Amino acid sequence: MDINILLVDDENDFVETMVKRFGIRKMAIDSAKSGQEALAALATKDYDVIILDVRMPGMDGLETLKLIRERAPLTEVIMLTGHASLEAGMQGMNLGAYDYVLKPADFDDLLDKVRKAFERKELNAKARKQGA
Amino acid sequence: MPRPASKEPESGSDRQGIGQGSDQGMLARATGARLWKDHGLLLWAHFLVPPVLAALVVAATFATPVLAGILAAIVLGIAAVSARALMIRLSQTEEARLALTNQLIQSQKLAAIGELSAGIAHEINNPIAIIAQEGEWATHLIGEAEKQCSADFAEVKDSLREVRAQVDRCKNITHKLLDFARKREPVIQDVDVSRIIEDMARLVDKEAAYKNVTLVRSLPQDLPKLRTDAPLLRQVVLNLMTNALHAVSEGGRIEASARADNGFLEISITDNGCGIAPENIDKIFNPFFTTKPPGQGTGLGLSMCHTLVTGMKGEICVDSKPGQGTTFIVRLPR
Numbered sequence: 175m176d177i178n179i180l181l182v183d184d185e186n187d188f189v190e191t192m193v194k195r196f197g198i199r200k201m202a203i204d205s206a207k208s209g210q211e212a213l214a215a216l217a218t219k220d221y222d223v224i225i226l227d228v229r230m231p232g233m234d235g236l237e238t239l240k241l242i243r244e245r246a247p248l249t250e251v252i253m254l255t256g257h258a259s260l261e262a263g264m265q266g267m268n269l270g271a272y273d274y275v276l277k278p279a280d281f282d283d284l285l286d287k288v289r290k291a292f293e294r295k296e297l298n299a300k301a302r303k304q305g306a
Numbered sequence: 307m308p309r310p311a312s313k314e315p316e317s318g319s320d321r322q323g324i325g326q327g328s329d330q331g332m333l334a335r336a337t338g339a340r341l342w343k344d345h346g347l348l349l350w351a352h353f354l355v356p357p358v359l360a361a362l363v364v365a366a367t368f369a370t371p372v373l374a375g376i377l378a379a380i381v382l383g384i385a386a387v388s389a390r391a392l393m394i395r396l397s398q399t400e401e402a403r404l405a406l407t408n409q410l411i412q413s414q415k416l417a418a419i420g421e422l423s424a425g426i427a428h429e430i431n432n433p434i435a436i437i438a439q440e441g442e443w444a445t446h447l448i449g450e451a452e453k454q455c456s457a458d459f460a461e462v463k464d465s466l467r468e469v470r471a472q473v474d475r476c477k478n479i480t481h482k483l484l485d486f487a488r489k490r491e492p493v494i495q496d497v498d499v500s501r502i503i504e505d506m507a508r509l510v511d512k513e514a515a516y517k518n519v520t521l522v523r524s525l526p527q528d529l530p531k532l533r534t535d536a537p538l539l540r541q542v543v544l545n546l547m548t549n550a551l552h553a554v555s556e557g558g559r560i561e562a563s564a565r566a567d568n569g570f571l572e573i574s575i576t577d578n579g580c581g582i583a584p585e586n587i588d589k590i591f592n593p594f595f596t597t598k599p600p601g602q603g604t605g606l607g608l609s610m611c612h613t614l615v616t617g618m619k620g621e622i623c624v625d626s627k628p629g630q631g632t633t634f635i636v637r638l639p640r
Binding site for chain 1 (some may be wrong): 482491493494495505506508509510512513536537540541544545548551610
C-alpha cells in the first residue's frame with residue numbers, strides 16, 4: 175500500500191523527524207515549508223493525504239486548506255496544531271479537513287489517521303468513478 | 307382492528323410523500339406494524355375468543371341459566387381485558403405516528419429552508435463581489451484625489467472601510483451557507499466513536515479550562531465500531547461540544563457519553579448550562595436561528611448538525627430544562 179503523503183510545516187526539526195519516521199516504515203513522504211510550497215507541490219503530484227500545520231507564517235493552514243480542497247477535492251487533509259484552538263478546529267473541520275491532531279502528535283496515532291484518511295480517499299475515488 | 311394498524315404506515319407515508327427507505331422502517335416500528343407480524347396468532351385469539359365464548363353463553367342459556375351466567379361473566383372479563391390492551395396499543399400507535407409525522411415535517415422544513423437560503427446566498431454573492439470591488443476602486447480614487455488637492459477625506463475613507471468590513475461579513479455568511487448546502491455524499495468507514503469523541507474533546511479541553519469548565523467523558527470500553535462518515539461525525543461532535551461550552555457558565559460541567567443500543571449507537575452531549583427557553587426549542591435547528599447578539603453567531607451550527615446527522619441516516623434530538631441544562635442526543639444506525 176503506497177500512500178503519497180505531503181507534510182506541510184515550517185518547523186524544520188519536526189519535519190525532519192517525521193520524514194525519518196515515515197521512512198523507517200518504507201513510506202515515502204514529501205515535505206513543504208509553507209502553504210505556497212504545498213500548493214506548488216500539489217500542482218506537480220497527486221497526493222493522497224496532506225498533513226497540514228495550522229499556524230505558519232504567510233499563508234496560514236486554514237487558507238491553505240481552503241485552496242487544497244478547491245484544487246484537489248479528493249485529497250484528504252489532516253490538520254496539525256500546536257495549540258488547541260477551538261475556533262481553528264471548528265473552521266478546519268467545517269472546511270472539510272479529515273481529522274485534527276494535536277502536537278506533540280503520537281506517531282502511531284498519526285499513522286493510523288493517515289491510513290484512515292487514505293482509505294477514505296480511495297473509497298471516495300471509487301464512488302466518483304462509479305458515479306461518472 | 308389490527309389490520310388498519312398495519313396499513314397505516316402506507317397511507318401515512320403517502321400523505322407525507324417521504325421517499326427515504328429508512329422512514330418506512332421507522333414508521334412501521336413506530337406504528338406497531340411489527341406487532342402484527344410477530345404476534346399475529348395472539349391477536350387473532352384476542353378477537354375470536356370473546357365471540358366464540360359469547361356463542362357458548364347463548365347455547366348454555368338453553369341448558370341452565372346459572373351456567374350461562376358464569377360463562378357470561380367470564381366472557382365479559384376476557385372481552386374487557388382484550389379491549390383495554392388494544393386501546394392502549396392504539397393510543398400508543400397514534401402517539402408514535404404523531405411524533406414521527408412532526409419529525410418528518412421538521413426535517414422537510416429544514417431541507418426546504420436550507421435550499422432556499424442556498425439559492426439566496428448564491429444570488430447575493432455576485433452583487434456583494436461587485437460592491438466590494440467598487441468600494442476598493444472608490445478607496446483608490448479618493449487616495450488619488452487626496453494627493454492632488456490635499457483635502458482630508460478621512461471620514462469618507464472611514465465609511466468606505468466600513469462598507470468593506472460589512473461586505474466581508476456578508477461574504478462570510480453566504481460562503482458558509484453555500485458550503486453548508488453543498489451535498490456531501492457520506493463516505494462510509496469503520497469508525498471508532500470513542501476515539502472521535504476523545505479527539506474532539508481534547509480540542510475543547512483548553513478553552514474549557516479557561517472557563518474553568520470540566521469536560522467529562524463517559525465512554526464504555528466495549529463500544530462497537532460504527533459504519534459512518536468520520537469527518538462528518540467529528541464536525542457534529544465538535545459543534546455540539548462547542549455549543550455546550552458556550553451554554554455553561556464559569557465552573558460548569560459538560561459530559562460527553564456514548565452507548566450502544568439495539569442497532570443504534572447513541573452519543574449524548576450534556577451540559578449544566580442555561581438551557582433553552584421553551585419558546586425556542588422548536589426553532590433551534592432552523593438555519594439562522596440564534597440567541598447570540600448580532601454578528602456573534604450565524605445560527606448555522608445546529609442546523610448544520612441536523613443536516614449532517616440526517617445525511618448519515620441518523621437522528622438528532624434535544625432535551626432541555628431552562629436553568630438546569632441541555633442534552634443533545636445523536637442516534638446513528640450501526
